[in-house]
Amino acid sequence: MTTATFGAPTSRPTAVPLSERVKNPALLLLPAACFLAFIYLLPLIDLGRISVSGPTWSVYFERVFSVPLYWESLVRTMQISFTVACFCLLFGYPTALLIHRSRGVVQVLIATAIVLPYFIAILIRTYAWMVLLGRNGPVNKLLTAIGVFAEPAQLLFNRGSVLLGMTAVLMPLMVLSIYSSVARLDKSLTRAALAAGAGPIAVFWRVLFPLTLPGVGAGFLLVFVTALGFFITPTLLGGPKDQMFAMHITQQADFATSEGFLQSLAVVLLVITLVVVGVAGRFLGFEFIWGGGKLSDSPAKPSGDKAERSSRSQRSIGSTFADLVGWPLLRLLGKLPKSAGTWTVRLVGGFVVAGLVLPIVVVMIISFSSATYLTFPPPSFSLRWYEKFFSDSNWMSAFWSSLIIATMSASIAVTLGASAAMGIVRSRIKGKSAIMLLLVSPVIVPPVVLGLSLYTLFLRFDLVGSMWGIAAAHAIGGLPLVVVIIAASLQAVDPRLEQAASVHGASPLTVFRTVTLPAIAPGLAAATFFAFLHSFDELVLSLFLSSAHLRTLPLMLWADINYQLNPVLAVVSTLEVLLVVGGIALARPVLTRSRGVA
């Protein structure tokens, strides 16, 4: 169990230290560590090296901060990200409460409406908004019909559509993050507060909100950090005045001459992201990234205690301040009728659900359109665009490439990730949190930065356009998903079960096969599915790493969206939605079975 040597008088003097050491579960971390070191850390370090390889080390950075185009875009990026995070919080919190408060089928439906879009590619969800807000889209049709506009207006390519699109795309992240902390609340707490004479508003302010603050903080940061590196949505929905920082990197990437400067742009974006995450992690604990509990390094952990104490005192300062401002405000609100709170939650939640589901539904309907351009409602229905998709060799070959790459990527991510999760949960090594942080850190690195850094590596090893290369690159992002899911299911395995198997004669391998594996099988299946989906949906890395003769489905979509908006895209989107729904439906019996057992 421990690697510590023991001075016991053993019967045989040849105690087997080597075989003991080989059995150390910490070794299971090695494959993932090597993989990440080579394909993730090394390229990022190299990126940093190139960024300072100019005549003087700072020459490129000086350019970034002296050309208004870039630093203005940087400020804009921060503004947009912050606004989006605020919107998400404002609409996401009531939605999380709505899920929590509803029961039975309604709860399942609302939760599905939030979770489902989370698994659908950002590209497709952005495309759905383009359809929805387009000149012939349903919104324009509706507004002209009721006479708000005399003729269809340009709703796209402005700041408003960027904010709307990004908020919609990132909303599930916020809702799920808040919900996870709302769901953890003990129901009797609110009852106890009510019984103690607190009104509904006092219950919210004194009990509910403070207890869900960790989830709120985590959600806000995740949304903010993800938005910082956003590239797809602002490119498709924004106008020239809505350039976000990550977009400069891809635009510059077309020019080989800008080597060095390009890398410095990426380094700036990366450093800002890391600083935000670092500062947030100091206060929230880095666990917010993977939304998990703390991993126990050792039974006694005095440093953790200290952090907790300091954060508690900070929280109390924060809450005194909030009380000063918020409490009188809430008192005023208290004058509203009692049902006002419930109705606010229902209205906002309903609005969010509609905002997440409607675009997808509209796209699915349009995929059956008979028109050659995007218009809603479709003049009549046909399957012509499905025929076109399945008969077009370009689309089909892209589809098969994506399928193969996603399968390869999922197997890499699951193999490495499952082994790493075993290593991290079962070993007694020091600094588990730091290792976990490394394993999940690809989630917060902007894909554009990662793509650029990998491009250099891929050029050097002649991997550009190779399937294994792209699959491995996708696995960088798939790995954190796998590690988090499998680590969580491993932690849920009762150690007593494994001991029971062991004491009744099962060798370690048999214990794993008969007890551990069946217990984590649902997690394993989910992890495989998510890793597959991650690769299947991945666009940004593929943009950097694919070649003219290897195109993935998202790449085809991307090219088509920029070139011509036709219903074939809606067909692909519909198929993707079916894939996600099918995957979840397939996973359901497995998931419910595991719940029944536990």
Place this chain on the structure above:
Amino acid sequence: MADKLAWRAERQNAADAQSGAGDTTRRGVIGSGIAIRDVVKAYGIFRAADEVSLDIEPGEFITLLGPSGSGKTTLLNLIAGFQRLDEGEILVDGKPVHDVPTHKRGFGMVFQSYALFPNMTVAQNVAFPLRMAGIDRATADRRVAETLEMMRLSEHAGKMPSQMSGGQQQRVAIARSIVLRPKVVLMDEPLSALDRRLRESIQIEIRQLHQTLGSTILFVTHDQGEALTMSDRIAVMDAGKIIQIGTPTEIYRHPKDRFVASFVGESNLIEAEVVQKRGNTMTLKNRAGYVFSAESRDAIDVGRATVLVRPERIAISATPVPNSIPATVTSALFLGEIVRIEAELEGGETLLIRCTDMAGRPLPAVGDSLHVSWNAEDCWVLS
């Protein structure tokens, strides 16, 4: 490889030899002796087991009793091989088990949380140890059926553990632990998740199983009542050490110190001064100066002593009798079969008294004066 084969053969023989034991009650000791020598298990500076030594006789039912955190589960885990000891050694039948991995120790074990495999039926759970030992299918099936019948679980063979009640699940777990007729069965607080009535019935069941099987049973509990009813011997643990080892009567009547006295059973501890010692009998004087006698085995003969009197060994009377001490009633509760009285001694201590002999007499009222007394052999001087 040869080792493994030999081990399998031995298991098979044991299974064959013992088959049919289910319907008889003959007792043959098959249990192993376990010797624990100066065992230390430390986590940093905290010693969960602190130089523990214990000799367990073959076929003995021994209980490790102690409050949570006293090291009893750690000791059990060390014996099972879940944890490695830092110092000392553990011998089973005279052989050190330090290098024997858990799965080759051939023990049975019952856990507090049942630890039944949720993906297997009751029969499959019980068959697990047989499967692992490589026993042939026909024998295994027969053994499973016999063991299930023994535990009155036959009709549940096809059920999943999640479909059963806690008590049934624990009986399945017990069946699994004994199906191989192991030489040692380890039980880690197996009854503490069950309600009182169920607990009592399974206590009896385990006790009978022990008689039937003749295995050595090492039972861990924090429930002193359970320890007293079930064990051949009890090892009372505190802070990683064994404080006292003895039969239930020894532990109850002659506890070694304050900790054992107050942990096992209800106790009255009286501070007194030694007046005189003659043989095993001591004459003592309490704070208020009343003189009484007590039994002692230790060689204390002067100074202060703490004396234990069990609540049910105290007699009360309205008038003074020889060696009695006056007291004032502070509470009196009628509990049906007994009456529970609290009375304050002259000199400060409050005594708890349980007496049965109240027939016809009215309950004493709060504030009443009475005289308490006890026999010298019911009064024990702690060391």
